[in-house]
Amino acid sequence: MNPTDYDLIVIGSGPAGQKAAIAAAKLRKRVAVVDRRLMIGGTCVHTGTIPSKTLREATIHLSAFRDGNFYGREFPSREEISVRDLAFRVQAVVTRETSVIQAQFKRNGITVHEGSAEFIDSHTISIAGTDQEREICAEHILIACGTRPAHNPDIWIDGKRVIDTDQFLAITQVPRESIVVGAGVVGLEYASLLATLGSEVTLIDQRSTILDFVDREIVEALAYHLRRVRVTFRLGEKVTHVEVHEERERLFAELESGKKIQGDVLLYAAGRQANGDQLRSEAAGLQPDERGRLKVNSSFQTDIPHIYAAGDVIGFPALASTSMEQGRLASCHMFGAPCEHMPELFPYGIYTIPEISMVGPTEESLTQNKIPYEVGIARYSDLAKSMMLGDECGMLKLLFNRHDRKLLGVHAIGARATEIIHIGQAVLAHCGSVEYFRDAVFNYPTLAEAYKVAALDGLNKL
Amino acid sequence: MNPTDYDLIVIGSGPAGQKAAIAAAKLRKRVAVVDRRLMIGGTCVHTGTIPSKTLREATIHLSAFRDGNFYGREFPSREEISVRDLAFRVQAVVTRETSVIQAQFKRNGITVHEGSAEFIDSHTISIAGTDQEREICAEHILIACGTRPAHNPDIWIDGKRVIDTDQFLAITQVPRESIVVGAGVVGLEYASLLATLGSEVTLIDQRSTILDFVDREIVEALAYHLRRVRVTFRLGEKVTHVEVHEERERLFAELESGKKIQGDVLLYAAGRQANGDQLRSEAAGLQPDERGRLKVNSSFQTDIPHIYAAGDVIGFPALASTSMEQGRLASCHMFGAPCEHMPELFPYGIYTIPEISMVGPTEESLTQNKIPYEVGIARYSDLAKSMMLGDECGMLKLLFNRHDRKLLGVHAIGARATEIIHIGQAVLAHCGSVEYFRDAVFNYPTLAEAYKVAALDGLNKL
Numbered sequence: 001m002n003p004t005d006y007d008l009i010v011i012g013s014g015p016a017g018q019k020a021a022i023a024a025a026k027l028r029k030r031v032a033v034v035d036r037r038l039m040i041g042g043t044c045v046h047t048g049t050i051p052s053k054t055l056r057e058a059t060i061h062l063s064a065f066r067d068g069n070f071y072g073r074e075f076p077s078r079e080e081i082s083v084r085d086l087a088f089r090v091q092a093v094v095t096r097e098t099s100v101i102q103a104q105f106k107r108n109g110i111t112v113h114e115g116s117a118e119f120i121d122s123h124t125i126s127i128a129g130t131d132q133e134r135e136i137c138a139e140h141i142l143i144a145c146g147t148r149p150a151h152n153p154d155i156w157i158d159g160k161r162v163i164d165t166d167q168f169l170a171i172t173q174v175p176r177e178s179i180v181v182g183a184g185v186v187g188l189e190y191a192s193l194l195a196t197l198g199s200e201v202t203l204i205d206q207r208s209t210i211l212d213f214v215d216r217e218i219v220e221a222l223a224y225h226l227r228r229v230r231v232t233f234r235l236g237e238k239v240t241h242v243e244v245h246e247e248r249e250r251l252f253a254e255l256e257s258g259k260k261i262q263g264d265v266l267l268y269a270a271g272r273q274a275n276g277d278q279l280r281s282e283a284a285g286l287q288p289d290e291r292g293r294l295k296v297n298s299s300f301q302t303d304i305p306h307i308y309a310a311g312d313v314i315g316f317p318a319l320a321s322t323s324m325e326q327g328r329l330a331s332c333h334m335f336g337a338p339c340e341h342m343p344e345l346f347p348y349g350i351y352t353i354p355e356i357s358m359v360g361p362t363e364e365s366l367t368q369n370k371i372p373y374e375v376g377i378a379r380y381s382d383l384a385k386s387m388m389l390g391d392e393c394g395m396l397k398l399l400f401n402r403h404d405r406k407l408l409g410v411h412a413i414g415a416r417a418t419e420i421i422h423i424g425q426a427v428l429a430h431c432g433s434v435e436y437f438r439d440a441v442f443n444y445p446t447l448a449e450a451y452k453v454a455a456l457d458g459l460n461k462l
Numbered sequence: 463m464n465p466t467d468y469d470l471i472v473i474g475s476g477p478a479g480q481k482a483a484i485a486a487a488k489l490r491k492r493v494a495v496v497d498r499r500l501m502i503g504g505t506c507v508h509t510g511t512i513p514s515k516t517l518r519e520a521t522i523h524l525s526a527f528r529d530g531n532f533y534g535r536e537f538p539s540r541e542e543i544s545v546r547d548l549a550f551r552v553q554a555v556v557t558r559e560t561s562v563i564q565a566q567f568k569r570n571g572i573t574v575h576e577g578s579a580e581f582i583d584s585h586t587i588s589i590a591g592t593d594q595e596r597e598i599c600a601e602h603i604l605i606a607c608g609t610r611p612a613h614n615p616d617i618w619i620d621g622k623r624v625i626d627t628d629q630f631l632a633i634t635q636v637p638r639e640s641i642v643v644g645a646g647v648v649g650l651e652y653a654s655l656l657a658t659l660g661s662e663v664t665l666i667d668q669r670s671t672i673l674d675f676v677d678r679e680i681v682e683a684l685a686y687h688l689r690r691v692r693v694t695f696r697l698g699e700k701v702t703h704v705e706v707h708e709e710r711e712r713l714f715a716e717l718e719s720g721k722k723i724q725g726d727v728l729l730y731a732a733g734r735q736a737n738g739d740q741l742r743s744e745a746a747g748l749q750p751d752e753r754g755r756l757k758v759n760s761s762f763q764t765d766i767p768h769i770y771a772a773g774d775v776i777g778f779p780a781l782a783s784t785s786m787e788q789g790r791l792a793s794c795h796m797f798g799a800p801c802e803h804m805p806e807l808f809p810y811g812i813y814t815i816p817e818i819s820m821v822g823p824t825e826e827s828l829t830q831n832k833i834p835y836e837v838g839i840a841r842y843s844d845l846a847k848s849m850m851l852g853d854e855c856g857m858l859k860l861l862f863n864r865h866d867r868k869l870l871g872v873h874a875i876g877a878r879a880t881e882i883i884h885i886g887q888a889v890l891a892h893c894g895s896v897e898y899f900r901d902a903v904f905n906y907p908t909l910a911e912a913y914k915v916a917a918l919d920g921l922n923k924l
Contacts, residue, residue: 049906049907050907061523097846104844321904321906343902348905416881419908422882422885422910441809447881
C-alpha cells in the first residue's frame, strides 16, 4: 500500500461522521473530515434537526403565553412574537452547536477540509469548491454524506412560496394558511410546528394512514391533537399540480381527486434523496442505488471492505441518534477496537407537538406475532408535573407479558416523552419486568412517575 | 373484635395517605380518609410541594424572557410579570390536583371525612371541627398526618414580613431583598426561587456546609449558580434576634457573630415538626417523640401492630415520592397482599434552579467505604438539547467500578435532572454496567444523551 495522509477520511460531518471521527481519534488515528464550507455539522445542524427542534422548543415556550388559561391573561400578544424572535434563537443555537463540533474536532486533533469530496480511487479523495483543489488519501474511508430533500416533478420548488424543508427558515412570517405535502415524520413535525405557531395547515399524503410503525392509540392521539390546532388531514390524496398566483400572494394545489386547496405557502416534505450519487463513487468501485443510497453489511462496510458508510446515506432508520452510533461502531470495527453490533433495541423520537417516543414492539406487531400481552396506561392528566408544565394531554403505555410480567414495549406521547422513554429502554435492555416500575420510587413531581402509574394500572388487570 | 365501620381509616390525605387508601381500595377493602376541611391532598398539595414546584416551573418559564440573550430582546419586561400571574398558575394547579385526588377517592369508593382526627382508643377515631363531631372505627389505622413548619423562639413569625413556608404564597410582590433562614433542601429551593424572581437573597444556616448527602461537585456547582443570581451564603451563622421596622417596611436580622442583615421579608425554613403530637395518640397507646414523630418497623407498623404510620410523620427521608411508596406498602402489608420492602435505592430530587437529582452513593461515601471507582462526566454545554432549552450549566456524573464497570451512582444538576435520573436508577436496580450507556442509542436531541457522553468519557479513562 502507498503511504497515506490519514488513517481515516470521513466524508460528511453530520452525526455519523462526527462520532466516527472522534472515535477514531480516541484510538489515536490520524483523521480528516471533509465537508462543504459552512456546513460543519451537516444537515443536522444547519437545515435539519437542530433548527427545526430549536424552533419547536421556542414555539412551545412561547405558546404557553398564547393560552389565556396559563397565566390568566394573554401576554405578550401574538403580534409581539415575530418570526424574527424565533430566528434569533435558531441562529444562536446553530452557531453554538457548530462551534461545539469544531472545538471537538480540534481537541481531538482531527483535520477539517472544506469542500466537496469526490472519489479519485478507492483510497483517494479530491476536495473541490474552495480556493484550490486538493487530493488526500487514507487507508480507510467512511461515507457519511447524508441526504437532501427529494423533489417531485409535479411540484416546482420556487424557494419562496413552494419550499422544501431546507428552505423552511427563509419564511419571514407565519403563513396564515399552509399546505404540507408528506405526512411522514418530517412532514408531521413541520405541520405541528406551523399549526402551533398559528397557521392553518392542510397535510397531504398519498398513503391512507400515517406513521405505520407507531402504536395506533398514540397515532390517533396525535391526530386528535393536531386537529385541535386546526390541521386538516388529506390522506390517500396526491398533488398533481401547484399554481402560484404571485400577484395575489396565494397558491393552489390540485389533488388527483379533483379537490383544490389554497394556501400562502406549500412545504414539500415527502422523502429525502441520499447524497451517495454525488461522490463519483464509481471511481472507488461503488454503485449507489437509484435513491443515492449505499449498501453496507452489519459492520457498515460497503462492497469495498476498507470503505465504510453510515448515517442517512445507508437508509433506514436514518435517525440522528442511530447514525451517531453507526459512525462510532464503523470506526471501532475498521480499527479493530472491541465493539458491539448495532443494538436491535433503540427508541424512536418524533418531535411533533406533542412529542412521541417509543421503544420495543407495538400492540399491532405483538398481535401479529401472536405474543399475548397486557397493557398498563398512565394519563398525564393524573400527574402533577404535567399540570405544572401545562401539558395534560399526554399518555404512557406499557406492554408486558401476562405470564412472566416481562416488559415488552413502551409507547408515549406528551411532554418529555423522548426523554423518559429511556427509562423503559433501560429496563427492556436488562430484561426487566413491569414490577420494577411498581416497586421503584420516582421523584415527585416528575413525568417519569407515569411509569409507576402505568405499572399499577397494568398489574391491577391481572 | 367489635363490628367496625371500615377496614382501614387513613389519617391524612397527603401522598402517603392517598396511596395507602387507594391500594387498600384496590384490595376491595372499606376505606375512610380523614383530613381537615379544604386540605384534601395535604400539605403537599396546598402549601408544600405542589405550590412551590408550580411557582418554580412558572418562574423558569418566565425567566427565559428576562434573559435578553434568549430571544435577542427582553419581553415582556419585568414589570409586566406580576406575582399575580404566578399566583394564578399556582391556584389553577392546586385546584386541579385537589380535584384529581377527590376523583380518585370517589372512583375507588373511598369515604372522605372532613375534620381533625383524634384517637378515642386504638380502633376508634373522633372527627371534630366540622358541623358535628363523629366517631368512626376500623380494624386498621394508618397515621399519615405529615408535618408543619417548625418554629424558633428567637424568630417571631408575624405572617407578614417574617413568614414560614406555609405562608409563602401570601407574598404579594417579589421582595427586593429576602432573608432565608435554613439552607436545607426546602430553604435552598425557596432561596433559588426568590433569586430567580429577582430578589437579592441572604441564606443563613447554623451548619457550615449545605446538603451533606449530595455529591460535593454538584453542591459546589449549585452554590456557584446561586451566587450568580446574587444569593449570599451566611453559613455557620445563627440568627439571634429579628426586628421589624413596620413604618420603614424593613426588617433586620442579628446574627450571633454580630452581623446585622436587612431585608424586606424573612422566610423561616429551618426544619419541620411532625403532627404526631396532635392526634391524642396516647389514647391508642402510642407515644410520639419530642419532634412529633412516630416510630415504625420495616413494615410501617407502630408499637400497636394494627396501627401503621407512613410519610413525613415517621421522619427520614420525608420525600413525597418515598411517602407514597410507604403508604402503598403499609396497606399491602396490613391486608396480606404480596409486597416488597421499601427499596433501598431511591432517587433524591432537589428542586432548586438548576435542579439536582441523585441515585446511589456519592464519591465521598464510596471513598469512605474504600470502594474504588472511576468517574464519567457529561456537561450540558456539549448537548444540543440543553442549548435549545437555554440551560447550558448542567452536568451528569456517572460513578462506576473500575474493574467490572458496574454502575455505582448517578449525580446530576441541570434541567430535567429529576426526570433523567430514573434512567440511571433502572440500570443500577438491574446491576447494569456503564457500558450499557455507551452501547445504547439515545433519542437526539435529548438531555438523556448525557448518559452516553458521560459513559464514553469515563470508559476512555480506563
